[in-house]
Amino acid sequence: MFSLEKSKQAFAEARTYMPGGVNSPVRSYRSVGGNPPFISSASGSRIYDIDGNEYIDYVLSWGPMILGHANPEIVASILEAIPRGTSYGAPTLLETEVAKKIQAFYPSMEMVRMVNSGTESTMSALRLARGYTGRDKIVKFIGCYHGHSDSLLVKAGSGLATFGVPDSPGVPTGVAEDTITLPYNDSDAVRQLFEAHGESIAAIIVEPVAGNMGCVPPVEGFLETLREVTTEHGAVLIFDEVMCGFRSSSGGAQKYYNVIPDLTCLGKIVGGGLPMAVFGGKKEMMSSIAPSGPVYQAGTLSGNPVAMAAGLATLSMLQKYPNAFRQVEESTEALCQGLEAAAKEVGVPVVVQRVGSMFTLFFTDKAVHNFDDASACDMEAFKTFFHYNLERGIYYAASQYESNFLSTCHSDQDLAYTLQIAKEAFQAIKG
Numbered sequence: 001m002f003s004l005e006k007s008k009q010a011f012a013e014a015r016t017y018m019p020g021g022v023n024s025p026v027r028s029y030r031s032v033g034g035n036p037p038f039i040s041s042a043s044g045s046r047i048y049d050i051d052g053n054e055y056i057d058y059v060l061s062w063g064p065m066i067l068g069h070a071n072p073e074i075v076a077s078i079l080e081a082i083p084r085g086t087s088y089g090a091p092t093l094l095e096t097e098v099a100k101k102i103q104a105f106y107p108s109m110e111m112v113r114m115v116n117s118g119t120e121s122t123m124s125a126l127r128l129a130r131g132y133t134g135r136d137k138i139v140k141f142i143g144c145y146h147g148h149s150d151s152l153l154v155k156a157g158s159g160l161a162t163f164g165v166p167d168s169p170g171v172p173t174g175v176a177e178d179t180i181t182l183p184y185n186d187s188d189a190v191r192q193l194f195e196a197h198g199e200s201i202a203a204i205i206v207e208p209v210a211g212n213m214g215c216v217p218p219v220e221g222f223l224e225t226l227r228e229v230t231t232e233h234g235a236v237l238i239f240d241e242v243m244c245g246f247r248s249s250s251g252g253a254q255k256y257y258n259v260i261p262d263l264t265c266l267g268k269i270v271g272g273g274l275p276m277a278v279f280g281g282k283k284e285m286m287s288s289i290a291p292s293g294p295v296y297q298a299g300t301l302s303g304n305p306v307a308m309a310a311g312l313a314t315l316s317m318l319q320k321y322p323n324a325f326r327q328v329e330e331s332t333e334a335l336c337q338g339l340e341a342a343a344k345e346v347g348v349p350v351v352v353q354r355v356g357s358m359f360t361l362f363f364t365d366k367a368v369h370n371f372d373d374a375s376a377c378d379m380e381a382f383k384t385f386f387h388y389n390l391e392r393g394i395y396y397a398a399s400q401y402e403s404n405f406l407s408t409c410h411s412d413q414d415l416a417y418t419l420q421i422a423k424e425a426f427q428a429i430k431g
């Protein structure tokens, strides 16, 4: 019998000490209602809560656990690193090894700077773009989330969309004024903007596959347009691949769509689940970063030896088993086809959008190309689907505005059970 009794007590206590009882808003389940399970452990495709419930995990820490939770080789590398000390604030050999591995997957990242989170990565890439071009304005797309730095917390998707807040209080008006927002996948709007104001724009930042309004792929020509206009007007093109990195393909969205940005931001996955992120790109541009150049960026925990060990182990395994990408993509494709077929059979309007091994099931009857499309989905149906699944051991992202992921550990049996429960959930929605 499914129960979240212990999690309920834990959540009540946590709310006394932390806003909403959590350290990141979507985890609080406000948009879907109910109580979040408090997690005690995870292994392979499974995650376990303190009430003893077991779930097939499609969140995977919001993407990074592509090789499954607690992968033995990654765990061994971490355990081996810890006795050597957990932080030095000084250079190590490991950092260069990790940089080389990142470059092997992402050749456009000729030079990198390591940081601790996706937020730091995008914030620093933007500062570099502004410093390099000597311009202030940046362009982002409505529904794309690039972390919570001031410039980027404007019409962001993810947690803000989940809670229906377009912009956050606390972002200075002057900063927000320098952020121009356009609808995702609207090439004409981008062209018009650059024709009128191209000379004052430092950068376009984009999730080349949006993950934070649910999984929304770029329409044909969109990324190409971004590349064209930025080149033409001397602006910097930044791909935020924090979510879609290593998920769209082994070389991310830039390899999959064959559009190469000037700067790339990666997070989560490069640290094998430990706090680590990175930004990088053209050597000439990256040379503007301190101490080579004047654009300041720093951090004691950057290049942390334990995170580097986890990252190196993850990237080495992905290099050693390149089939991992195909395997996880094939499983994701099979699952998505099965979900769509089950919904169709029951007669519930559902569109499943997927790129590589990330996907979102939207309760709608038409393709989702931008934030307005995502917002028009049936959120009540999503809630019913979400809770029906959770209570039966399937752990999806707790918001229609998020993506789900698979790992190499998700077995055929996992997928079969997931599809069985999905069909039942569609029947429950149909009533």
Ligand code: HOZ
Residues within 6 Å of the ligand: 024, 025, 026, 027, 062, 158, 159, 211, 212, 402
């Ligand atoms: N909105 C974040 C992922 N897209 C959630 C991160 C978290 O809660 O850990």
